Amino acid sequence: TRSTRPQRLLRAVQKKAIKGDPQSVISTIDYFCRHSEWAMNVGDEKGAILDSVVCEVSPSTALELGTYCGYSTVRIARLLPPGTKLITLEFNPDYAAVARQIIEYSGLQDKICLVEGASGDLIPKMQELFGIKTFDFVFLDHWKDRYLPDIKLLEECQLLRKGSILLADNVICPGTPDYLEYVRNSPRT
Ligand code: SAM
Ligand code: MG
Numbered sequence: 001t002r003s004t005r006p007q008r009l010l011r012a013v014q015k016k017a018i019k020g021d022p023q024s025v026i027s028t029i030d031y032f033c034r035h036s037e038w039a040m041n042v043g044d045e046k047g048a049i050l051d052s053v054v055c056e057v058s059p060s061t062a063l064e065l066g067t068y069c070g071y072s073t074v075r076i077a078r079l080l081p082p083g084t085k086l087i088t089l090e091f092n093p094d095y096a097a098v099a100r101q102i103i104e105y106s107g108l109q110d111k112i113c114l115v116e117g118a119s120g121d122l123i124p125k126m127q128e129l130f131g132i133k134t135f136d137f138v139f140l141d142h143w144k145d146r147y148l149p150d151i152k153l154l155e156e157c158q159l160l161r162k163g164s165i166l167l168a169d170n171v172i173c174p175g176t177p178d179y180l181e182y183v184r185n186s187p188r189t
Pocket of ligand 1: 042143
């Protein structure tokens, strides 16, 4: 059978990137997406914004919703202070399998916990699974109709504190009006 796009992306990384070099993994994926096939990772331009936010926040606890092939996961994890782990959630087992290999290839596996499952099921387990009290930083990049329910769930589970930084991709295009209205009007942000 024909390979999938994530598998082709993984093959490009294994063929062209330097093992143990996160920057080279990122550049290889950017090159693949520019010249071979579009893929739904955050990409280089928005990736630079993500980088600057991660550096500024320098989080001790970080959560990513939507791993896909692990591009943004590697991007975030390479900038985390020593001792910080990034928890990333992905419910598609095929994507998770590819992401695991890309993370390993980048050499950042000790900084990343990839958990396979749906955000709605896993968010309530963060305390129990990882002893997380609150997240300093959350990157939302999963399905857009989950942004609002998952932010509410994070609040319900008391996983956000005053000053937690939420960064959300695709809030303008394709758009998440309910999420934007909620965070803009929340007294907590
Ligand atoms: N953050 C990735 C990057 O920039 O490299 C791209 C993520 S892609 C846009 C969205 C991913 O979220 C898909 O792989 C999808 O399977 C996953 N996803 C969507 N809804 C989810 C949910 N409720 N829980 C876990 N994963 C979810
Ligand atoms: Mg996105």
